[in-house]
Amino acid sequence: MKLEDKLSRIPAKPGCYLFKDQSGAILYVGKANVLKNRVRSYFQKSRPFHPRLNALVKKIADIEWIVTDSEVEALILENNLIKEHKPRYNVNLRDDKTYPFIRITSEDFPQVFVTRKIVRDGSEYFGPYTDVKNVRYVLKTLRQIFPIRSCKFQLTPQVIEKKKVDLCLDYYIKKCKGPCQGLQSKEDYARMIEQVRKFLRGKTDELSKELKRQMADLAARMEFEEAALVRDRLKALEQYRNNQKIVQGDFKDRDVFAIALEDQDACTVVFKIREGKIIGKQHFYLKQVGWKNDAEVLEEFLNQYYFSNQDRPQEIFVQTALESASALESWLTRESGRRVRVVTPQRGEKHKLVQMAVKNARFLLDELQLQKMKKEQTVHFTVLALHRDLNLPKPPLIIECFDISNIQGSDAVASMVCFENGKPKKSEYRRFKINTKQTPDDFAMMREVIGRRYRRLLDEKKRLPDLIVVDGGKGQLSSAVQVLKQLGLEDQPVIGLAKRLEEVFVPGEKESRILPEKSSGLRLLQQIRDEAHRFAVTFHRKRRSKRTLHSTLDDIPGVGPTRRQKLLRVFGSVKNVAAASKHELMSKAGLPEKVAEAVKEFFEKNPL
Known part of the structure; x- marks a missing residue:
């Protein structure tokens, strides 16, 4: 169905809409109280101009919508769809890192600690905290106020009954009540964890009153040592509260x-x-x-x-x-x-x-x-070192490096890697299948690849690199320079890097340059050259394995990968397939009559 037809069929109901590209990938997820009005607004000429919005609309090849009973349901559905598909054009948190939370585990005697990983096991999470110092301060204050266990043991009834866990230092300095040895009941620990929750939710006034009542009850029962401990915790809580600024007199959250x-x-x-x-x-x-x-x-x-x-x-x-x-x-x-x-x-x-x-x-x-x-203006120190070592006209912020990979000319390929400000820019990596030579001639192959690359850049009026590196010596460099001159790029900086002695060859210089062994510039060149080699070899192996896996059966009309596998599975080998009769091919391998005839005709013309 055409996009125009779909737009006319969108209902005037609440729900979510998904914009997809030609491959079916989801570009954007949105919600609307009236789907019809919202979706059609993207395609109106009167919409606000914005390059990113225009780019999105141009890529939309398909629209899908999900109708909900209410706008609230649409809100929930939109959030779930964004989480699942992570569409390119939806708003995302910039930071790649995960913010820390304070976690209260789901167990008989819960642990309380900082974590960046959310585990869906019934645990409670408070946060996120964007300031790590703040979360550490909160946790430190928590441990001053509440005797929470700091160990990571699973305190099951069996573990406590058999006393498998020894008392630690925290018990003796009154930082823990010893639940591991059964010295604190599950109910008493649960009451304390509930107070921890109030603290983390900012309910410090309510918590202060509760601790005061607890201290008074302990004193009334003449448990003065316990009452003194609660008093010290109350002091720590009051100190924490005094550091908070009162901004609203109605005390609402x-x-x-x-x-x-x-x-x-x-x-x-x-x-x-x-x-x-x-x-x-x-x-x-x-x-x-x-x-x-x-x-x-x-x-x-x-x-x-x-x-x-x-x-x-x-x-x-x-x-x-x-x-x-x-x-x-x-x-x-x-x-x-x-x-x-x-x-x-x-x-x-x-x-x-x-x-x-x-x-x-x-x-x-x-x-x-x-x-x-x-960051954009800062040039990486390795780039500056290379600029100095090679005496280049300007720092080589963009470097492109070429490498050839083949075995005696067969399955010849080339790679080009790009480094920007001293770091790989993989979106600019390119692979080339060599077309002009099937005999081992690295110089001709280099001429072909350099020509194809920079002829295209000139045609598309794109930026040229600040430095071209070819993997090899004088021969490869001369081949590259020859093509660059033909393209009118005589002033384009280009060098050759020979692997044996890490010699650098520069056009117009008879002798090679040897850069200092500890030079950052040399290390950058080596990194670029090795990356180009890795990229070329990977592509070459892929092509070679694809060729060697080619079967004679692939040349038969009507026999694709699925039928080829079935034939080999049924008959065991290509030789047995060739020897099989038309009837056997149809009955055992399930081939249609025309395909079975094509198989027989192929092997009659091409006997093994």
Whole structure:
């Protein structure tokens, strides 16, 4: 079905839509309250101009949609589809790393520790924490307040009963109550873990009152040593609370979100406010924001954030109104069991709080942009060393290296690898099948490959490399220079690198240059040459194995890979296939009559 026909059939209902390219790969996943209006808006001439949006629309070859009962269901489905398919044009977290969480394991005596890996085994996760120092500080404070076990043993009833785990130092310094030896009950440990959860959720006021009651009860029972331990924990908690800034007098739980956009990058800042106090700040870099505005990017981020975060507040402050705010509110209310509101403050202290988050987001994004500019402008030291050693007109930021691979001229191939600022750029690697020579003539092969490569670059008006490296000595270099002159590239820097003594040959110089053995520039040349050799040899082996695996049966019309395998499986060898009668070919191998006749005719003309 044509794309135009599909557009006319899209229903006016809530749901998700998937844009696909010609190969069927999913390019983009979106949701809409009215699918028909949203999807058709991408193909209207009046749509906002943006290069990335235009690139997406040009690649759309197919559309798939999934109708849902409500916008809330569409919200959930969209998040699941994005997680599963990771479409190229959807907003993604910029960082390749995984942010740390604090994990409470699912066992009789849970462990509490920092992790970057989420395991779906019933464990609880608090975070993510974008500041590693902050998460270490939180965990350190936790251990000062609560006597959580630090060992990693599985404390099953059998292990505790048989006392397989010895008491450690933590027990003797009052940092653990010894559940491994049955000195602390499962119920008492569970009560403590519930207090840990309150601490991690920012419920420090409630936790403080609870510890005060616990201390008073212990004192009333004349358990003064235990009461003193609770008192010390209470002091540590109060010190932690005093470090938190009170920003709201109504003591509600809130998350404050703000976003800043620049080109394809964005930064989202989250202020986590619990009981009126800022307990933490997180920031996330996003990429592939494309043509979307602040509200659209922030909405996609919020969906990803709360689907992976169980800590949901009463109110969410955002800097700009969201189109699907009601759907997000409904889903969060359903999941958390209490009313959750998404609010855009317009004035007063709440508006100032959002603006403070906006300033933080803009500052962090400017910092990212500055780092990118510095990275782009910084030339790698190995490139500078090569620039110095070879006395090149400018630092060779882009280097292309060629290598030939063949055995006595057969299955001849060539490779070209590209290094940008001292690092491989694999998207620019190229492989060549040699067309002009089937006899061992590396010089002619080099002329062919150099000609094909740079003739194309000139035709397409693309940037030429700062340095060309050919694997070989004077002969290979002369062949490359000859072709470059024919193309009018007399001034193109090019060298030859001979492997035996690591000699560098430069056009116009009779003697080779020997670069210092410890030179960073020489090491870079060796790395490039070895990578080109690896790439060429891999391609050559692939071609050779493909040729050697070719069967006589492949030359018979109507016999493809499946029928060839079946024939060999039934008859055991090509010789037995040739000797088989037409009837046997049809009855035993299941060949159609015409194909069986073709097999017999082939072996009559080409006897083994």
